[in-house]
Amino acid sequence: KTYLVLNGPNLNRLGLREPGVYGHATLTDLEQQLQVKAQELGCQLIFKQSNHEGQIIDWIHEYAEDVNGLIINPGAFTHYSYAIRDAIASVSYPTIEVHISNVHTREAFRHHSVTAPVTVGQIVGLGFKGYHLALIALVEGENES
Numbered sequence: 001k002t003y004l005v006l007n008g009p010n011l012n013r014l015g016l017r018e019p020g021v022y023g024h025a026t027l028t029d030l031e032q033q034l035q036v037k038a039q040e041l042g043c044q045l046i047f048k049q050s051n052h053e054g055q056i057i058d059w060i061h062e063y064a065e066d067v068n069g070l071i072i073n074p075g076a077f078t079h080y081s082y083a084i085r086d087a088i089a090s091v092s093y094p095t096i097e098v099h100i101s102n103v104h105t106r107e108a109f110r111h112h113s114v115t116a117p118v119t120v121g122q123i124v125g126l127g128f129k130g131y132h133l134a135l136i137a138l139v140e141g142e143n144e145s
């Protein structure tokens, strides 16, 4: 099984960006940790990051028939991108939304996700562990179905 791991805007700045909120580990650290987890679980991962809404949408479409699920952190697009929401709704694979920080303890504009209603679930506030848990959920969900 293959899963797409898509990180949105500003997540290429992990480690440098607001370390008090997002920690000191980088996007490469995250992807390496997830790669180890994927090997343990016996699945493949495709990693992508973009700061551009259209690119994110294109990847969601491009892998529509090729992956078994999507783990997405849409960054700030979470809060207003109906276009990314529609892209997620347009594919048949399951999507799990992850946020590193606990968006509910932060500014009011972060409390609402326009993308979450078209995902199977959302994990917030658990740091990088959220991505690990999302992967476990996708892999185990596959086994159950």
Ligand code: DQA
Pocket: 009, 010, 011, 073, 074, 075, 076, 077, 078, 098, 099, 100, 101, 102, 103, 110
């Ligand atoms: C984030 C939360 C968003 O509100 C923010 O815009 C991000 C990162 C998170 O992972 O906590 O870029 O998605």
